Structure formats: C-alpha cells, structure tokens
Amino acid sequence: MAKLWCCWWPLVPLLFQLLINSAISRLEKATTPPLPILPLPSFSQLKWQQRELIMFLHFGVNTFTGSEWGTGHEDPATFDPVELDANQWVDTAVEAGVSLVILTAKHHDGFCLWPSNYTDHSVVRSPWRNGRGDVVQELVDAAKTRGVDVGLYLSPWDRHDRRYGHDLVYNEYYLAQLQELLKKYGTVREIWFDGAKGANATNMTYYFAEWFSMVKELQSSINIFSDAGPDIRWVGDENGSAGSTCWSTINRSKLAIGKAGIEDYLSIGDPKGRDWLPPECDVSIRPGWFWHKSESPKKLSKLLEIYYNSVGRNCLLLLNVPPNTTGLISEEDVKRLKEFRIAIDTIFSTNLAESCLLVKASSKRGGKEGGYGPENVLDNDHLWTYWAPRDDYKGNHWIEFTSGTDEGLRFNVIRIQEAIGLGQRIKRHEIYVDGIRVANGTTVGYKRLHRLEGGVVHGRVVRIRIIESKGLPLISSVGLHFDPYWHP
Numbered sequence: 001m002a003k004l005w006c007c008w009w010p011l012v013p014l015l016f017q018l019l020i021n022s023a024i025s026r027l028e029k030a031t032t033p034p035l036p037i038l039p040l041p042s043f044s045q046l047k048w049q050q051r052e053l054i055m056f057l058h059f060g061v062n063t064f065t066g067s068e069w070g071t072g073h074e075d076p077a078t079f080d081p082v083e084l085d086a087n088q089w090v091d092t093a094v095e096a097g098v099s100l101v102i103l104t105a106k107h108h109d110g111f112c113l114w115p116s117n118y119t120d121h122s123v124v125r126s127p128w129r130n131g132r133g134d135v136v137q138e139l140v141d142a143a144k145t146r147g148v149d150v151g152l153y154l155s156p157w158d159r160h161d162r163r164y165g166h167d168l169v170y171n172e173y174y175l176a177q178l179q180e181l182l183k184k185y186g187t188v189r190e191i192w193f194d195g196a197k198g199a200n201a202t203n204m205t206y207y208f209a210e211w212f213s214m215v216k217e218l219q220s221s222i223n224i225f226s227d228a229g230p231d232i233r234w235v236g237d238e239n240g241s242a243g244s245t246c247w248s249t250i251n252r253s254k255l256a257i258g259k260a261g262i263e264d265y266l267s268i269g270d271p272k273g274r275d276w277l278p279p280e281c282d283v284s285i286r287p288g289w290f291w292h293k294s295e296s297p298k299k300l301s302k303l304l305e306i307y308y309n310s311v312g313r314n315c316l317l318l319l320n321v322p323p324n325t326t327g328l329i330s331e332e333d334v335k336r337l338k339e340f341r342i343a344i345d346t347i348f349s350t351n352l353a354e355s356c357l358l359v360k361a362s363s364k365r366g367g368k369e370g371g372y373g374p375e376n377v378l379d380n381d382h383l384w385t386y387w388a389p390r391d392d393y394k395g396n397h398w399i400e401f402t403s404g405t406d407e408g409l410r411f412n413v414i415r416i417q418e419a420i421g422l423g424q425r426i427k428r429h430e431i432y433v434d435g436i437r438v439a440n441g442t443t444v445g446y447k448r449l450h451r452l453e454g455g456v457v458h459g460r461v462v463r464i465r466i467i468e469s470k471g472l473p474l475i476s477s478v479g480l481h482f483d484p485y486w487h488p
Contacts, residue, residue, distance in 0.1 A: 031366025034388055037423035037471050039249060039276040044221050045231060046383065046421060048190070049278060049446050052311050054100040054151075055093050056282065056320035059135070061111045062290040064325055069198065070109025072159030076125035079111065084128070084135070084327025086142035092321070092329050094146050096337040097344070100189055102151035102318070103139050105181060108196065110160025114184075118176050121160050140185045151190035152181055156206050157197045165202035175207070175214060182218040191215055193226040194234070195258020208257060227266065228255035229277045235315060236266035240283030240306035242313040245442040248424050249273030269443075271427065271470065278446075281310035284320035285333055291322040297336040304343060304485055312449030314424075343485055352411050352480040353462070354378050357404025363393040365472075374399045377478040386419035386476040397473055400463040401480070408460040412486055414439060414450040415479035416464060422474055428467040433459035444475075455488050 041049070061074040063081075093101050106112050112122035113135035123133045136152070143150050154177060163170040182188055193208070212224055223231040229252055235242050247269025254270075255262060266279065283306055286295045298306075303319075310317040321337065324330050353359075365372040365388040372388035377399065379385055389397045403409050414431055418424060426444040430437055438457055439450040462480060466473040 031370040031372065033372075034365065034391070034422065034472050034474065036421075037425060039274060040423055041248070041276045041278070041420060042231070044189075044223050045276065045278060048223050048232065049316060049420070050383075051099050051316060052447075053096070053098055053307075053317045053319065054102065054190075055096070055098045056153075056284075056289075056318050057089060057101055057103045057139075058107070058284070058289040058291075058320055058322045060104055060107050060113060060290070061109055062107065063323065066292055067109075068288055068290060070107065070111070070159065072109050072161075074109055074111065076111065076121060076123075077127055079123065079126040080128045081323070081325065081327025082128070084133075084138070084323070086135070086138040087145070088328050089139065089323060090142040090146045090148050092334050092337060093148060095334075096341045098148070100149040100151055101139070101143060102153055102190060102192055103136065104153045104155075105136055106154050106158070106177070108155045108157045108159055110155075110158040112177070114181070116177055116180060118173055118180075119161060136181070136185055144186075149187070149189040150185070151192065152185075152188055153192035154178060154181065155196070156193060157201060157204075159198075159201075165204055167205045167207075170204065171207040171210070175211060178211060178214060179218065182215065182222075188219055188222055190223045190225060190232070191219075193224065193257065195227055197258065206257070225280060227257045227259065227262070228252055229275065231277070232280050232316075233277045234266055235279040235281045235310075236263035238282055238284075240281045240317060240319075241309040242279055242281055242315045243267040243269075244313065245269075246279065246314045246445065247271055247273060247443055248276055248278040248314060248420065248445055250275055250277045252277060279315045280318050281306075281315045282318040282320065283310075284322070285336065286320075286322065289320055289322065291324040291330065297333050300336065300339050300343060301485065303336070303340045304483075307340075307344065308449050308451050311447060312451075314443060314445030314447060347413060347481050347483045347485070348415070348479065350481065351378070352409050352482070353401050353478055355404070356401040356409075358402040359400070360402075361387055361389065361399045362395070362397050363390040364388065365390055377475055379477075382417050382477040383419060383421050384476075386474045388474050389472055391472065397466040397469075398463055399475060399478065400461060401478070403460045406460075408458055409462065409480060410456055410458050411480040411482050412452045412456045413479075413481040413483045414452070414462075414464075415477070415481060416444050416448045416450075416475065417446060417477040418444045419474040419476040420446050423470070425469045425471055426466055426473050427469055430465045430467060432461075432463045432465070433457050434461055451483060451486055453488055455486070456482070 250273040
C-alpha cells in the first residue's frame, strides 16, 4: 500500500491544479475589466464633470454702483432690484442647457444677499422687498421648481466687516455664515472659495481646513472649489481656457489658495499627480463680472472658442451671466445664450461616426465576445462602456472608422472621450484621415475636442492612434462632427 501511495504522490499537485482550473473555467463567464489607474474621481466629481456647462450669477451692490470690487462702504439702500425674478434666471439657465447655477451670496464688499444673523450689512437694510427679501431663498425656490441645482460663493475677503484682520473672530464669523447657508437652504452642490484680495488689503489668515471640514460635515455630497480643491481646482485664468495639455490629476501639496506663480501648474495638471482634482474654467459672458450698462455680451464665435478651450480640453465651463439693476438677466444676454445652446446642439447632436460601415481596433480585451470591443465608443454611455485593448498587445493602439459610402465623411470636429472612471491615461494621440494626419494632441480626459485647423476634411477612413498612455488606453466615446460656425 505504501509503495502504491509513493507512485501516486507526485501526481497530487497536478491533479489539484486541474481541479482548480476546471472550477475557474466554469466561473469565467465574462471578461473582467482592466484595473483602474489611481487616482480616481469620486461620484460627485463624475456628476460635476458631466454637467460640462454651469452658470455663475454675480449680483450685489456692485451691480448698482458700477464697480467690480466694492469698497465695503456702500449703503445697503443702493441695492433695490425692483423687478427681481429668480425664475427668469433659472429659465435662462435651463434654455442654455445649464443644470447648476452658483450665486455670489457675499462678494468682497461684504454685502449679504440673505438676512444673516451675524451682520445687518445685508438685504435687511435694503428697500428691496421692504427689507424682508432673501435672494438666496428665491433662487433656491426657483431652481427646485425647474430641477436645477444650486451653488454658492461666499467671499473670504470682506471689506466691510470690522472683524476682518482679526484672525480668530473673523474666522468664527465666516464659519458662522457658512453654517447659515449650508443648513438653511437645502442641498448645495458646489461651494466656491477663492483667494482674491487687494494688494493693500489687511493681512488675514483664513482657516480653510476648518471651513472645508465643516462644509463636508454639513453637506457630504458637495464639491468644494478653490485654487487647491479639495474637489475642483481653478484652471489658473479667468479667460475660460485650459492648457492644451490638461490632466485631472495634480499634487495638492504644491497648491495653496491665493498663491501666485502656480497658474501654469493649475492649467496643465500633473500626470504623476496623486490627487484627482479636475479643473473648472471661469469666464464672464461680458467683459466684467458684474453687469455694467456700457458692456455687451461676447460674440457667439468667442463663446464657441471658449467652449472648445474648456469643455474640449477636459474641463467644466463656468460661464458668468450677471443680472442687471432691474434684477433680471438682460435680454441681449438671454439671446446670446440661446444662440450658444443652439450652436452646441447643432454641432454635436449628429455623430457621423455612427454611420460608418466598419469600426475596428488594433486589439480588444477578451476577444470577440469580451464586451470591450470598439463598437462601445458609439453608444450613449460615455463613462462605463469603452473600448479596451488586450493586455499583451505590443505597439501603438488604434481605433479606426470606415465609411460605407464612396463619398465618405465630411467633418471638421473630432471628439474623443476616455473612461475616466478608471483613471486618466492618454498622454499623446494622433488622428489620420485616409492616411493623412489631420490632428494631434496630448491629453484627452473626460472630453477632447479637435476643431480642425485646416477646416472641413473629406475621407473614408479615420484612425485614432494612441502614441503614449499610462497603462492601457480606455476610450469610451468617439465622435465625428460638422461645425458650420467654424471658418478658419
């Protein structure tokens, strides 16, 4: 018996492995997704990114004095928007395709658009609504009716309050007002902090860490914007333009709110960044941030240029549309926003790539039935379905579209989107039409738009080559579009 066991003993590990392999093969019903590349966006950051366009409402005593930065000595009686209608603001936002509006609840002049318990430098001393008005509440009510989300801006720099310059008491005052806004007015989706301060302003230390902790305690799903996040970063300018290379990743340890000299780093991001901190591009529809009678809205062509340089470079566009002295958004601004929305819909509502006879790629994860084929880039899910190449594929990865007609395709905009839920990956890419390179670039991220410098191209075969990436490139969506407003 012992002799027989000795003969079988060497075969036991082999038999055991065969049993394991058999069990695994029965479990392998679907190809697993590739591993993510850290860092990753949070749920609220992903929802924020998908908004693409949101609206800022700069409104306050500056609207009536013609200033951009108030002195803090303005008489509250100056504020009297006799026709204020927050429903008109929200209707304008909805028609522009905007799902989030951010109001300047308090700007640098210290005047509060809500009846704060901690100061009377607010709407309570205004003739508007006989001192019983509340702009924040009226906006919240109007937004709720239309299913629009609300954000708030509370300026850290306060030129009115005498506590400013006294670190402890002012930080307590500011935190108290934060609590008022975040406890009284329901869900707030974004809160805006900046480091803006005049050159001769009183020295002041802001307790940002304490403020941010309180914000997250009161509103766990909120996104905090500042030069240093922690959820959304400033892009480094107020022109609505990101760097042609733009990473959602960055190192927060290199950032500080109000710190000069970091604008380029904010604009470009960092491929080795340890933090997911996507950029927001803020710009006004007019030359100034507050409404001024002498100013007019930017031309449609300029707004489209801003769109391509913000949303088209992996950013979200925050477009300021200031209400006027009557308390309404001016008709010329409303008209321009409608034109802007119509233009965006005209350009991107039709994807010519969907008409292609053949879509193929250099390789695909899991083989024919793996679920990660190139056809995924043409569905309506721009996050969680995607083309993924094989792990073992060597050489440049590519995806190719072939027209089924002799006349081919006619387009002048190319859209590429990554599956950023698994990390941002693409470092360099090129685009060819019938073998001729028509565009090239670096990062892609949530969305990259190439508005072709040479204008409209005609061709049958469009190939996107990924020259360099962090791990496997994962492309969630590709579009070929015609922009009738683009005349290079």
